[in-house]
Amino acid sequence: MQTVFEQLREKVILHLQTIYADIDLTKDYGTLADEILATMRLNSSNVGHITPHTNLWTEEDIVLITYGDSVIETTDDVVDSSNNPPLATLKVFLDKYCAKAINHVHILPFFPYSSDDGFSVIDYSTVNQGLGSWEHVQQITENFGLMADLVINHCSSRSAWFQQFINDQAPGNKYFYTASPDDDTSMVVRPRTSPLLRETETADGTKHVWCTFSHDQVDFDFRNPDVLIAFAEIIRLYLDKGTRIFRLDAIAFLWKKKNSPCINLEETHEAVRLFRTLIENVDPNAIIITETNIPNRQNLTYFGNANEAHGIYNFSLPPLLVNTLLTGDCTYLKSWMMSMPPAQNGTFYFNFIASHDGIGLRPAEGLLADEEIDSLVNCVQSFGGKVSWRSTEDGKQKPYEMNIALIDALQGTIEGPDQWQIERFICAHAIMFGLEGVPGLYIHSLLGTTNDYDKVVNTGQNRSINRHRWSYDKLVEELDDVHSLHHQVLTKLTQLLHIRRAQPAFHPNATQFTLQLGRKLFGYWRQSLNRQQSIFCVSNICNEVIEVNLSDINLIGTDEWIDLISQQHIVMEQGTIHLEPYQTVWISNMFDRD
Incomplete structure (x- = not known):
């Protein structure tokens, strides 16, 4: 049976095989995996099981x-x-x-x-x-x-790496992506209008360096x-x-x-x-x-x-x-x-x-x-x-x-x-x-x-x-x-x-459901992972006063409700609440936080 570290090494090798499938490497995947793991200082004594699908965050994270x-x-x-x-x-x-x-x-x-x-x-x-x-x-x-x-x-x-590229010195001389001006780059998607290739004189001749963003940002x-x-x-x-x-x-x-x-x-x-x-x-x-x-x-x-x-x-x-x-x-x-x-x-x-x-x-x-x-x-x-x-x-x-x-x-x-x-x-x-x-x-x-x-x-x-x-x-x-x-x-x-x-x-992963309240009211419903708390978030997104029908929000009549922002209790018998221009309410049920 493989140890946890051996499983990790095998996983890294599989990543590398996919990444470099079309590249002729000078070293085998196992050697490369070992170099990467050593660089990360990962070894058999400090690697444990990773639990997948774990939420590492809560509602408190901002x-x-x-x-x-x-x-x-x-x-x-x-x-x-x-x-x-x-x-x-x-x-x-x-x-x-x-x-x-x-x-x-x-x-x-x-x-x-x-x-x-x-x-x-x-x-x-x-x-x-x-x-x-x-x-x-x-x-x-x-x-x-x-x-x-x-x-x-x-x-x-x-950077020192790019100066090495210019001087044809290791390791930087092989760190940057180059292409020919004759290459067809018409399909390349970029967020900038500057020329894609930067002509650069190096000790190994003229190179055309790929620059997705600017000529000071070499890829x-x-x-x-x-x-x-x-x-x-x-x-x-x-x-x-x-x-x-x-x-x-x-x-x-x-x-x-x-x-x-x-x-x-x-x-x-x-x-x-x-x-x-x-x-x-x-x-x-x-x-x-x-x-x-x-x-x-x-x-x-x-x-x-x-x-x-x-x-x-x-x-x-x-x-x-x-x-x-x-x-x-x-x-x-x-x-x-x-x-x-x-x-x-x-x-x-x-x-x-x-x-x-x-x-x-x-x-x-x-x-x-x-x-x-x-x-x-x-x-x-x-x-x-x-x-x-x-x-x-x-x-x-x-x-x-x-x-x-x-x-x-x-x-x-x-x-x-x-x-x-x-x-x-x-x-x-x-x-x-x-x-x-x-x-x-x-x-x-x-x-x-x-x-x-x-x-x-x-x-x-x-x-x-x-x-x-x-x-x-x-x-x-x-x-x-x-x-x-x-x-x-x-x-x-x-x-x-x-x-x-x-x-x-x-909570970042709590249930969310979009409410249908027309064009001028934007709303959604959140429910906690343990289903104890519900919050109806409703915002007036226009410059008019809007009357909100509580029946449209579908509040449960047997629960007590409060707007968390204003701390006003919601009286179901009133049937409606009014929202000032751009006012938001977070209507929560009263629940046992223990």
Whole structure:
């Protein structure tokens, strides 16, 4: 009978056989598996059984998304990173304002980088000195679970590996994917309009390096198993430093193959399965989330059979939810919700509305009509937003994402700005917080940060509009002012999170059922895993007062019901409740929490 470690080794070999089926390797699969397992420091003494379909999360799990320098100490408007590095300031902010509402923090790439606000990594093993050190990162992990990016598709053209490529020196000289300008790349799917190939002079002659995103972000060649081993070493380092959640950045583009779209290939999916196998055998509580900004059906495939990603970004939610609140019509959102399969145990949806990137429109393809997308884009532009574009296979330009701070995107409707901005913004989050899955909350949504036009001018990048950098003193001043927009938003959102985290029916895998309440009311029902608690989540998504018939919600008359948000008891005999514009109710039965 095989030992657990022998079973693991055999499983790794099977992963490798699938990944490299079409590649002539210089070493056999067993030798390669042994090198990878040794790199991960996995052996017969530290490998145990992994229980499949295990939920490693509860209703208490909330992730805050932030850059390491989203909040900084300043001295006379100059960043003071010597005595108060940004990661230390971030810890102060988290401990003071987030400890009771959030238990995980996604620190966006905190490594040395050359562009793309961290996603063009120069060195994967060290912390950007301008942010702090590994010690500062680990101090944050004392109170919060750490979510970190594994920027695995590409690295910086200024990295040591790419300099080795230019100098034709090992190991970097074989780390990057190259192609010929004469190759037919018409099928390649990309999120950018820049030329795909970067002409680079090397000691071995002129090379054309594959660049999915930008010419400063050079794509790795995973056909070389040494690249895989290098990333196994990086993964092990991140685990050693306390990473609990791995965000696999741009993972859909990992594997390239001639005469293919070079996205979502089977080799990529198998690589995710391999990373899952390695990571969970080092830490059974570690989690993988795939970042795949692609159409909804393709995105769902990264669950595999509960053997790929634990979680997938719910990329269709932001454009559909924003569209719902701007139009006052939840038809598209409701149709999508009804089509979404429940995440089986051991998997979850990672829900978000805003992030460091824009509001992606590819995940809305096939869900919103083209004219609906055009109307949405025009409305967001009228509210001061920017639009980033992509090229289609026939060379046409299509909107790829909308760049705008969420609070500004919700300042009005398609009819124009109005007085319901804060209510509409809170409504969006109340809807998201209650949905099946784990919520991810962007720091600039938590703080109600508005468009940063100066940063767009300074960087020349549309995405900078929603990447403001707060001075800690200025932020505290705003948050202490009860009349400020930022105080109101922080207070209301943290109150909602406190309520959410105490409800078993909001477990990420609890039952969810979409309610049919017409176009202007969006609702769904959640039921706890033990079936003791039911919550009916109903939101008025328009700027009119709406009367809700309790019979339409189908509350059980023998139970007592309460709106968890307002703490108002629901009197069944009244027959109706009225919802103010953009008001949400979480109607829960009274049950024995023991």
